[in-house]
Amino acid sequence: MAQPLVKKDDDRDDEADYSPFLGIEKGAVLQEARVFNDPQLDPRRCSQVITKLLYLLNQGETFTKVEATEVFFAVTKLFQSRDIGLRRMVYVMIKELSPSADEVIIVTSSLMKDMTSKTDMYRANAIRVLCRITDGTLLTQIERYLKQAIVDKNPVVASAALVSGIHLLQTNPEIVKRWSNEVQEAVQSRAALVQFHALALLHQIRQNDRLAVNKLVSSLTRGSVRSPLAQCLLIRYTSQVIRESANNTQTGDRPFYDFLEGCLRHKAEMVIFEAARAITELNGVTSRELTPAITVLQLFLSSSKPVLRFAAVRTLNKVAMTHPMAVTNCNIDMESLISDQNRSIATLAITTLLKTGNESSVDRLMKQITNFMSDIADEFKIVVVEAIRSLCLKFPLKHRSLMNFLSNILREEGGFEYKKAIVDSIVILIRDIPEAKDSGLLHLCEFIEDCEFTYLSTQILHFLGIEGPKTSDPSKYIRYIYNRVHLENATVRAGAVSTLAKFGAMVDALKPRIFVLLRRCLFDNDDEVRDRATLYLNTLGGNGAVVETGEDVKEFLFGSLDIPLVNLENSLKNYEPSEESFDINSVPKEVKTQPLAEKKAPGKKPTGLGGPPTGPPSTVDTYEKLLSSIPEFANFGKLFKSSAPVELTEAETEYAVNVVKHIFDGHVVFQYNCTNTIPEQLLENVTVIVDASEAEEFAEVASKPLRSLPYDSPGQTFVAFEKPEGVPAVGKFSNMLRFIVKEVDPSTGEAEDDGVEDEYQLEELEVVAADYMLKVGVSNFRNAWESMGADFERVDEYGLGPRDNLAEAVNAVINLLGMQPCEGTEVVPNSSRSHTCLLSGVYIGNVMVLVRLQFGIDGPKDVAMKLAVRSEDEAVSDAIHEIVASG
Amino acid sequence: MELCPSIKNILLLDSEGKRIAVKYYSDDWPTNSAKEAYEKAVFTKTQKTNARTEAEITMFENYIVVYKFVQDLHFFVTGGENENEMILATVLQGFFDAVGILLRGTVDKKEALENLDLILLCLDEIVDGGIILETDANVVAGKVANHSLDAGAPLSEQTITQALATAREHLTRSLLK
16 A cells, blocks of 8 residues: 555655656666777767766665676776866776776776876876775886876876875885985975875874974974965974973973964964964963963854854863863853854853853853753753763752752653763762752652653662662652552562662661561562562561661672672673582672773763773683683683783884783783784794893793794784782893794795794883782772771872872872772862872782872972872782882 | 874765765775765754855764755765864865856756766865865866866867866866966
């Protein structure tokens, strides 16, 4: 029935917009492509056929290998035609088909002829096509022409060669690097874009040579770069140079700042903006440096162009995170942007205002936002909710109006992500602002009365179970929770049962009533719900007498699981049923580093409800498997920690080597990951000779050489050391790569029989105290700190000497200890004079360690630090102090 | 941060979000379905905005998208989240204006499809493998139009289109002077 209806619709559509490609079909077009073989070529018709082929490819149609080859060969015939338009289409077509190496040979000669043609257009395009499809071997043949093209009079030809050079640098760096004289000349070109392309290529050629980049920047910032794009590049290179030299300059003006400031008066908007952004991103930028940049961004805020307004408000938003005071001047302009047509701009403006606003302006802002919330999409609302959360943490006194706002929007329509953001915010506010607890919990209770998301309901119930019993009147929550047992699906019911049990365990006065409710749950029609109710009734002693619930029962039922779930899951999967029962202590506790994307998210507060985010499969696991497969290391016991790879060679050397340090209780294994970057060589019997004379407590026990290391396929060699058991021994090791090198014939890929022994010096490697520390986070530092108790607390004060700023000092100590920063305390607000940083970790021997660091700047940049350590072992607390004292 | 400004893709869609011509320069969208999903998402997100007088801009996933509409054509340029918005806008404006010149003012879907070869060449002249080649609309259009005839062919053999192209080329050349 539906069929004809649809068809009719189609017909009507087609009438409405006629297309020259209507009813186009791949098979028919491929047939048409036979005209390419005609002895008398009709350029116009051929162009049309190519356009059709390109149209098909552009619409996502694919050609089979055979079809593509056929089309490619047919297209190559078209080089006979002298029609420029057709030739142009041929170039595009060849690029789209990306022919294989053996096919490329067919067009090489035609393209090389075009490359030396008198027609500029031919030269420019032939270069781009040839460089796109060629491989290294052909490149040496055409290198001469390319070098000429770079300095060609015609800017289009020069640009074509330079851009091709930028692409080729990825695959054939050694060849492109030989062109630097020509490229240098092209930087001086009068044509704007040639200058841009030449500068980009020149910088990429020299990027690993800091001195050369420095020279390039200082010569160009003095001269005049004509093209705005090239000027933007120069600004980026300049800020890179500033970043890298920042550590050396102690006092005085920042080098090149004048150049950046001068660019703020450039006539092109893109340059002005690039410079303003570069200034705001300078490390430790001062407010004097910031002012001119903020001024131009403020002007952009009232531009008629949305793109400019967006760029400006986005940059100011970032500045507001670190320098809220600097942005307050723009507040009036920013407020008018709240009604901007472009909702991205409006949202950015709101969140910026929330960051810069002072306590007195909060109420007025909230009024404006309430009107604004109804007409933006969920994704923007989430951003606003997050901004409000941080505002509330900044002004705890305002929690009433902010909490009300959150509970109002919680009642309105919205998707899961949005609701979750709100609930997370409320949870965080409850945790951090004690006065907000009662009202916040009630808001959450009301929300689950009418919540369509099972996930959120269960999470809230869990949270109620933790926080509810600690309030002054826990009984008022029971009704809300028990209602869930009546009205919800099985998952939520089970959650509600657990929550009830928690109230029962924690609040003795409520026990009898809770037991009555739990007994009713024994008749639930879901297994899980019944099982939970039974378990709780039995363990909490619900079979009659009301007794005090024992600590260990509480711990068993409600204690936290200190093992990452992913690790537990992996270990359970690997466990094979046998006589030996599964041992939960064998599960690795190392928290995996979070994916980069998450780290980058600015200002992300600790997750509210979800608990630790699940990361990718653990590398610890793969290391563990790898090491246990090597017989020499099999008896070393359980792997405690594997470090991140440490590079032992510079970038772009013949052999790239990095090392991973594996720490066992009584051993250390160095895993050297080697890569051979020379195609003409095969390395055999690769070992690393380690000199441990500066590491007294270590003795080499085993070494596992790598039999063969062919070009570009990484391999590993291992060296193992014995060290005193359980002792965090440190030391320095110098390394030498030793191997037998054999020449390889590049055409056949076969290695010669005879090899020569050779050595290659690697950089030194250190085993430091941080290697004996696992980064293990705790979800609530205050709780963990309190429950650890002050029995083995060690407190001392240290002077850290002069430092540029607090952030640097904080980072230095975190890296020294190798511990996990908690609750986002590793971030130091700019220009603050004091800071508290919380760290947690597990020290070798499985000892939990918590550290509270208090920093203060004292006088002219002298940083002092108070270090308080709590752990389960006195010796470990002392050891931590020793690390800091000697570091 | 990526030091050299780079373009992730350029899209020309119709008023229903269907492809007229698209060009991807990044591996962020490896398959055709990933590309189509991206186009659909971008189109839906921007559909209701008014981008007819000034280019508009939005953040999308981790991309910056600048866009401009005319008649039933939607022009988009995508860059990474750290890209200078002005640079993306310049590329968009270059593409937009060059198409305007090449279609001689009648910028709509029908005209664009009938001159798809010019649009494809235009894309080819603006960005090469993600690197900006040229942003000046007149230069781009000049380079594309320049190719529509063979200088060696006698005038009598030229078709009407070619003759028009010659005229157009003379026009753009005089514009360029």
